Amino acid sequence: MQLDAKIYIAGHRGMVGSAILRNLEAKGYSNILTRTSQELDLLDQNLVFSFLQEEQPDYIFLAAAKVGGIYANNTYRADFIYQNLAIESNLIHGAHLAGVKRLCFLGSSCIYPRDCPQPIKEEYLLTGPLEQTNEPYAIAKIAGIKLCESYNQQYGHQFVAVMPTNLYGPNDNYDLANSHVLPALLRKAHEAKERGDADLVIWGTGTPKREFLYVDDMAAACVFLMENDINEGLFNVGTGTDVTIRELAETVMEVVGFKGGVVFDATKPDGTPRKLLDVSRLKDIGWQSKVSLKEGIALTYTEAPFRNQGV
Template identity: 55%
Template sequence: MMEQNAKIYVAGHRGMVGSAICRELRRQEYSNIVTRPHDALDLCRQDAVERFFATERPEYVFLAAAKVGGIGANSTAPADFMYINMMVEMNVIHAAWRNGCKKLEFLGSSCIYPRMAPQPMKEDCLLTSALEETNEAYALAKISGLKYCSYLNRQYRTDYISVMPTNLYGPNDNYHPEHSHVLPAFIRRFHEAKEAGAPSVTCWGDGSPLREFLYVDDLANLCVFLMNNYSGDETVNAGTGKELSIRELAETVASVVGYTGEILWDTTKPNGTPRKLLDVSKAEKLGWRYNTELEDGIRSAYQDFLTHSRRAER
C-alpha cells in the first residue's frame, strides 16, 4: 500500500492518462505528487532522467508518458512511435530501479495483443501470434516495456507491474484532426460538421470493426487500486468488457454532439484490427469494476472538448 505521504512521480502528467491519475491521487488524498513538464525533463534523455531520479528519489512511479496516435499516425511514423516510446520506457524504468523505487506501474495498450487473438483477449495471449501491422511499432515498444518490468522482477525482485488499457477517452484528450484516436476524432469532426452545416461526414473504413472504450477516470481509479492491491509479472487488462461497432460509435457520438447529417464510409481506408475486446475478469476478481457508461462518458468528453478550445485545436 502507498503511504499517504509517500513521494509519487507521475510521468506524463499533462497527457490524458497522466492527468487523470493525478486527479485520482488527489481525490484519494495523496498530496506528495512529483511531476515535470517535457521542457523541464525530456524522458528520451537518459542522463536527464537519471539526474531527476537521483535527486527526487520517488518511492512510487506511474509511467503514463507515451507518444500515442490513431491508425493514420501509427502508419505514417512507425519509427518515431518505436523510438520515442522505447526510450521513455527504458529510461524511466531503469532509473527507477537504480534509485530504489519501491513500486512502478507501467501503462501499456491493448494493441500489444495479436491481431487475431481469441476474443475476449486474456492477458496470457500475449506474443502467441502476429500483431496488427498498422500499429506494430507502438505495440512492440509497449511489449518491451512490460517485459522489462517482468525481467527486473525476476532478476532483482522488484515490484513492478503493468496495466493494459483498452481504447481510452475523456478529459484532456487529443483532438488533433490527423493524430487523434477514433473517439476524439469523431467528436471533433461531428462538432465541426454541425457548426458548418455540412450535409455529411465521411469516416474511415466500413464501420464494422468492434471496439471497447474505457473512460479515462475509470482507468485512473484502477491504476491506483492496482498500485495498492496487485503484484505480479503478468499484466492486468483494463476495460469494460463491452464492445460496439465503429459505425455504432459514430452514430452515438453524432447524437451526443447533435449532428443530424448523413454518415458515409470510405472503404478504401483501413479498418484496423477486426475486433479488440479485453477479458477483464482478472481486474474484477481483484475487486475492481468500471463506473462510467459509454454515452455518459462521451457527453463528459464533449463538454471537455467545448471547454478547452486550445486542446481541441491541436
C-alpha cells in the same frame, strides 16, 4: 499507498497522466512529483537517473510515451521504437537503481497479435504476428512489460503493467489527420452540426466493433493496483464490452445534438473487425469500470477544446 507517499507521474500532461494526477489529488495525495519534458528530458539517461536518486519517490506511474495514430506510427517507425524504449528503460532501470519498489507501467492493447481470438486474454501476448503499421511501438511496449517482469523476478521489485483498450476523455487529440476514431467522430459531428450538414460521413462500413474506456476509469485502475499492493503482473484494462462503429457514431451524434443522417463510405478501410479485451483478471481482484460510454462521451464533449476555439 499512504497519503503522504511520494509519487512521481511521468507524462502528467498527457491524457492518461493527467487523469492519474486528477485521481490522486481527489483522493488527498499531496506529495506528487511532476516534471515537464522541458524540465526533465526522459530520453536523457543521466538526467533521469539523477532525478530519481535525488527525489527518491515511493511510487512511479509511467505514463510518458511517444504516441500517435496509424499514419504517425507507420511513418516515424524509428522514432516510435527508439523513444519509447529509451523512456521506459531509463525510468524502469532508474527506479531500480534508486530503490523504488512500486511502479505502474502503461502500455497499449496493440501489444497483442493482430489476429487474436476474442476477447483478448493477457496470455495471448507473443503468440502471433503484430499489426505491421504500429509494430515498432508495440515492440517497445512489449519490452516495457518484460522489463517490469524481469526486474520483479531478479530483484524482487513490485512493478505492474497495465494494457488499456481504446481510451478517450479530457486532453485527447482532436487533430483529424491523426486522432483516433472517437475523438475524430466527436469533432466531425460537432462541425457537421455547426455547418448544418444533412449527413455525417464516416469511413468504412460501420460494422467493426471496438471497446472504449473513459480515461478517468483507466486512471482509477492504475491507482487501485498501487493502493492494493498488487505485486506484479500484466492486466488488461477495459469495459469488457464493445460496440459497432455505427452504434458509436449514433451515440456521438445524440450527445452532440447532430440531427442529420449518417453515411458510411465503404470505399475506405474498416481495419480489424474486432478488438475486445478480456478484463476478468482485473475484475477478479476487485476492480471494474464505472463510466458508461454515453456518459463518458458527454463528459468529453463538454470539455472538448474545439467547441471554443473554432475549427
